[in-house]
Amino acid sequence: MNVIIIEDEHLSAQRLQAMLAKYDPSITVLAEIPSVAEAVQWFRENKDPDLVFMDIHLEDGQSFSIFESVNLDVPVIFTTAFDEYTIKAFKVNSVDYLMKPLNYEELVKAIEKFKRIHSEKQASGKSLEQLLHSLQKKEPDYKSRFLVSIGSRLMTVEVDDIHYFYSAEKITFLVTKDNHRYPVDFSLDKLSLMLDPAVFYRINRQMMVKLTAIENIHVYSKGRIKLDLSPAMKEDVFVSLDKVVEFKEWLGK
Template structure:
């Protein structure tokens, strides 16, 4: 079986690929692609091996993953892998096999692959109409993420968003830091976290810091175009609001 992974988070893509190989070493990952345009280019190139199955994230670095389906009138089976549950109904109306929420559970991934193989081996086409009807009975999900699942070694933790003081980039990886001082790696970039979190509670002050309003201990005016923030718990490096975000930051504080 040939699969294509469309995912703009490098850590998420690597983790997904490892899980796929762990479930079935015979599966061949043709490519890992981070954007809509690159995916369309790959699928349109007749010299490229076409996938039997696509793992598709929804929020990609340049656009919405559904644009790939719409622009190509795509009929290749898809397993959606995303941090957002509000697209579930739309996903099942596409040519989808399953809808997995990040962080992806290996057992759920295994079940999705088994489902694909059963469908692929069946002599009749699959209909998702019964799935759509079931989803329509579910209440509309909350817009913003209120819990994060993280792993540390063999342990799994779940934290409320209200327990998180800030997210930071360290050595090209993203970490969350709790108010109690503990920190854990997460699979999301700050760009994606901004989309996932309630903007009333979190603000990205610069390229490497996304902070909770409750983590702000003090604010210092260094110059007309520079603000320094004391956070609790403290950061490894001093936290500054970038000059282009100062006006927006002040408006955010005044909400």
């Protein structure tokens, strides 16, 4: 079986490849593609694979836009951290819809479903209804920890220990409550989808803060809001003017 993986998180793509190799070493991953633009180009220049594993949120947009640019008749197993796109996924060539972090047993079931459907040349409407019903019952699966690297070592950081994230020179860093800083392999846009919005808020283009990290809130003229964070940042931290109203609502939830 020839497959491609459309995923902008390299660690997630590697983990999926390892699961596929465990399931069937003969599966060939033809390409690992991180963006909508590169996926469109790949499909235009290559023969269709047997199956596509496709994350919904890519570095340059939602993967659904791939179907608007090229005429695809390829079975797709979607992977995502949220179930809000379930119906939209099944309007294209979806075989299944897996929630992140991926579970090996669920992945096997999805592949077996793909084999069964396409060997019989028919889809089961009943199984689709059951899948949609089960997904509707799921609570959002927010991230609980992050894998970070320290030199040649890897370690995990619990979300409970993180006070804020910030972006600098195209790198995203997490900052723990005891002021340890580590780079993470996710953009702030991506993190906004992975973290509980009741706990973390994107205050501007460069920062996402936890409610408990805010020590003081200063209100200036013209509606500007400055935050004192713990641990403190070297630079002053302001809430974007276009987010002030929403930020105040978030504080009061």
